[in-house]
Amino acid sequence: MSLKDLISPFYVWQRAFEKPYTQKHPIQERPGAPRYRGFHVNVLEECVGCGTCETICQNHAIDMVQVEGLEPKPGDSGLRPKFDYGRCCWCALCVDICTTRSLRMSNHYAWITEDPTDFNFIAGADNMSWNGEEYGYRRDDDYHLLRGERVKMEMLAPEEGLKSFEEVMKGYTEEQAKDEADRCVECGLCVATCPAHMSIPDYIKTVREGDYEKGLRILYETNPFSSTCGRICTHRCEEVCPVGHQGEPLAIRWLKRAIVDRVPRERYREILGDEVVENGKQVAIVGAGPGGLSAAYYLRRQGYGVTVFEAQARAGGMLRYGVPSYRLPDNQLDKDIEYIRSLGVEVRFNTCIGREVQFAELIDDYDAVFMAIGLNVPSSLRVKGEDHPRVLSGLQVLDDVASDKNPGVGKNVAVIGGGNVAMDAARVSRRMGANVTVLYRRRIADMPADPEEIHESQAEGCTFVTQAIPVEIKDADNPDQVTIVWGEAEMVADEKGGRPRPVLQEDRMHEETYDCIISAIGQGGSLDFIPGDYRDQIEFKWGKFVPGDYQQTALQKLFVGGDIANNTADAISAIEDGHHAARGIHKFLTGELVA
Amino acid sequence: MNSVDEILDFAIEREQAAADFYQDLAERASSAWMKDMLLSFSKEEMRHKGKLKSVKKGEKLLSSEQQVQDLKISDYLVDVEPAGDISLQDAMIVAMKREKAAYRLYSDLASKVDDPDVKDLFLGLAQEEAKHKLYFETQYDDQILRDN
Ligand SMILES: Cc1cc2nc3c(=O)[nH]c(=O)nc-3n(C[C@H](O)[C@H](O)[C@H](O)COP(=O)(O)OP(=O)(O)OC[C@H]3O[C@@H](n4cnc5c(N)ncnc54)[C@H](O)[C@@H]3O)c2cc1C
Ligand code: SF4
Numbered sequence: 001m002s003l004k005d006l007i008s009p010f011y012v013w014q015r016a017f018e019k020p021y022t023q024k025h026p027i028q029e030r031p032g033a034p035r036y037r038g039f040h041v042n043v044l045e046e047c048v049g050c051g052t053c054e055t056i057c058q059n060h061a062i063d064m065v066q067v068e069g070l071e072p073k074p075g076d077s078g079l080r081p082k083f084d085y086g087r088c089c090w091c092a093l094c095v096d097i098c099t100t101r102s103l104r105m106s107n108h109y110a111w112i113t114e115d116p117t118d119f120n121f122i123a124g125a126d127n128m129s130w131n132g133e134e135y136g137y138r139r140d141d142d143y144h145l146l147r148g149e150r151v152k153m154e155m156l157a158p159e160e161g162l163k164s165f166e167e168v169m170k171g172y173t174e175e176q177a178k179d180e181a182d183r184c185v186e187c188g189l190c191v192a193t194c195p196a197h198m199s200i201p202d203y204i205k206t207v208r209e210g211d212y213e214k215g216l217r218i219l220y221e222t223n224p225f226s227s228t229c230g231r232i233c234t235h236r237c238e239e240v241c242p243v244g245h246q247g248e249p250l251a252i253r254w255l256k257r258a259i260v261d262r263v264p265r266e267r268y269r270e271i272l273g274d275e276v277v278e279n280g281k282q283v284a285i286v287g288a289g290p291g292g293l294s295a296a297y298y299l300r301r302q303g304y305g306v307t308v309f310e311a312q313a314r315a316g317g318m319l320r321y322g323v324p325s326y327r328l329p330d331n332q333l334d335k336d337i338e339y340i341r342s343l344g345v346e347v348r349f350n351t352c353i354g355r356e357v358q359f360a361e362l363i364d365d366y367d368a369v370f371m372a373i374g375l376n377v378p379s380s381l382r383v384k385g386e387d388h389p390r391v392l393s394g395l396q397v398l399d400d401v402a403s404d405k406n407p408g409v410g411k412n413v414a415v416i417g418g419g420n421v422a423m424d425a426a427r428v429s430r431r432m433g434a435n436v437t438v439l440y441r442r443r444i445a446d447m448p449a450d451p452e453e454i455h456e457s458q459a460e461g462c463t464f465v466t467q468a469i470p471v472e473i474k475d476a477d478n479p480d481q482v483t484i485v486w487g488e489a490e491m492v493a494d495e496k497g498g499r500p501r502p503v504l505q506e507d508r509m510h511e512e513t514y515d516c517i518i519s520a521i522g523q524g525g526s527l528d529f530i531p532g533d534y535r536d537q538i539e540f541k542w543g544k545f546v547p548g549d550y551q552q553t554a555l556q557k558l559f560v561g562g563d564i565a566n567n568t569a570d571a572i573s574a575i576e577d578g579h580h581a582a583r584g585i586h587k588f589l590t591g592e593l594v595a
Numbered sequence: 596m597n598s599v600d601e602i603l604d605f606a607i608e609r610e611q612a613a614a615d616f617y618q619d620l621a622e623r624a625s626s627a628w629m630k631d632m633l634l635s636f637s638k639e640e641m642r643h644k645g646k647l648k649s650v651k652k653g654e655k656l657l658s659s660e661q662q663v664q665d666l667k668i669s670d671y672l673v674d675v676e677p678a679g680d681i682s683l684q685d686a687m688i689v690a691m692k693r694e695k696a697a698y699r700l701y702s703d704l705a706s707k708v709d710d711p712d713v714k715d716l717f718l719g720l721a722q723e724e725a726k727h728k729l730y731f732e733t734q735y736d737d738q739i740l741r742d743n
Contacts, residue, residue, distance in 0.1 A: 543628065
């Protein structure tokens, strides 16, 4: 034993003569070590209110609460963590797990107050002396409790993909799906952003547990096109996934697919049920796209007799005639549609409203009508020379491909546009052996197409020429070719905060010759079949319906949805519109509101 | 047409004529929804007319120095016939081109007069028309060229 150890008990006596620390004479705080785990600090603007800190806290010391002045917005619940220092043990798990790294600790450790209830506070929102403190515990850059990398999905190599229309993405194996599902923090921020408000954390949990039947039932509560959406959904949910703040967001879309891929179509009726108790009421639906068929599904489940009027020979709308099979194979779309039809939904093909059957007949003969006719009239370029026979419409090219016809694009193709139609027309042309140049008026970042599709188009060898405005189409020397004149554009900010606008630079013009030009600049709807007598009862704006609550119009029997009535123009919004309209129709006809 | 009032009366009449033009086209429109659209164009012109009437009562016009952005969308588009079965895209082209023509007219008139006040008024009116054109060009960009 050392001498120091021997005399140390006597040192204690030294303390006996010191002034005691009391509330009147508080301790003189010495600064904590620079990485001390002291009181919590939260950067409110960076926190997204995911509640992962609350979930991980072993002492239940964190509650997510509302903060005055903070409103929920996409990707932010508007809630912030409130700490109970009667429970906290300063383990810092909350700081280590925080998805945004907004949560930190200061190196302050003394807090003296007479009222014990004071030790509850909202970090960052309540005015504490340690807010903004430079020192204290932070998670190290290379220390991650959450896995930032998404499990990669096997896909066809670009050069392989170009050889056929085989599906490019191969789907997860069971093990991969579980591994990916494991990354979910179950915050539910995605639910608010998904247009259909699907129960995402719940179905991801079924993947983790391997209970795909339960998963399928959860999917169908809000989405009867799950096989389709598991492949081509615009996955806006992923944009707000908080795991994406420090890495890649959960592959929510692929996990949906992982469930559907594991349940054969033959078992759907047994798992999801097929019982329909007829209620005697009849609803007409115009359009067998995702909007119309989603409404058909939920109405049929409520016992309605449902007749779908479809102008084309096959069901699926743009998912059938637009989206090519390398992204959405026909049999996967059929899987969704067949189950809906198997419940007794009647589809009258080749029956166009306004031609074979009149609008007024529907209004007179049915208890309610839901209209989801989509946008199928391509906008034209309206530049000089556009009626050249080598100028093709993107929709027509895709329609031909879907119908096993050869659109005859040639070997050198220019595609004009930056949306889904343009990307698909470009990739389809590549598969037919053409060199493809995409001309777009704005920048790649402004393209409305899915970023993954843009990326895949590039990987498959499409060349992008951006800020290029077509101004004229001319005959080429070879009659089987066509020449386009285009000018460079400068981007200017939109004064009203809209998307940046390209302005033509007339001194920088170019001329190029191709075997064909595929125009894919946008499309509109065709509402001409609605007779003038109904005009005052239906509101239109910029060529679309303007729906009211529950997708109802002022012509009370008429409900509208999908691309022809929303501004998002994607499958999941059409599906939600259909579901919402089904609720609205049920409410309109029975006075009851169903979930 | 020399005095400020005379010029404003002329401009007001032109807005009324534009409103009548869309009203007439709406009456001939073969589809219910295009009728609505054209009536909304007509209303837009009546709003412009209202604005000029307030100018006559003393409200300020856009300053002739304030340059309005020209997106040049309509410049390279073909002329279309305003017929009863006009499409939304074509109706918007007609509207953009009419506003552009009005802008040209006032700019030309401005270049032909010497009186600085009158010149300024014409230039101000030209800017006003450029603003209307920008409105239709922006809508065309958003509604018709959605994917471009
Ligand atoms: C090439 C392309 C790629 C796309 N890629 C994606 C993607 O990756 N992800 C995504 O989410 N969305 C994508 N979309 C958009 C998606 O397809 C649409 O948002 C969706 O199909 C809209 O559904 P809907 O039911 O409103 O209309 P639609 O799917 O267009 O269906 C409307 C149906 O109504 C029928 N119809 C129209 N008029 C009448 C009438 N008078 N009488 C009877 N029937 C009529 C039509 O024939 C059609 O079958 C893509 C679209 C295209 C064109
Ligand atoms: S984990 Fe981070 S981002 Fe999520 S609520 Fe807690 S402090 Fe905010």
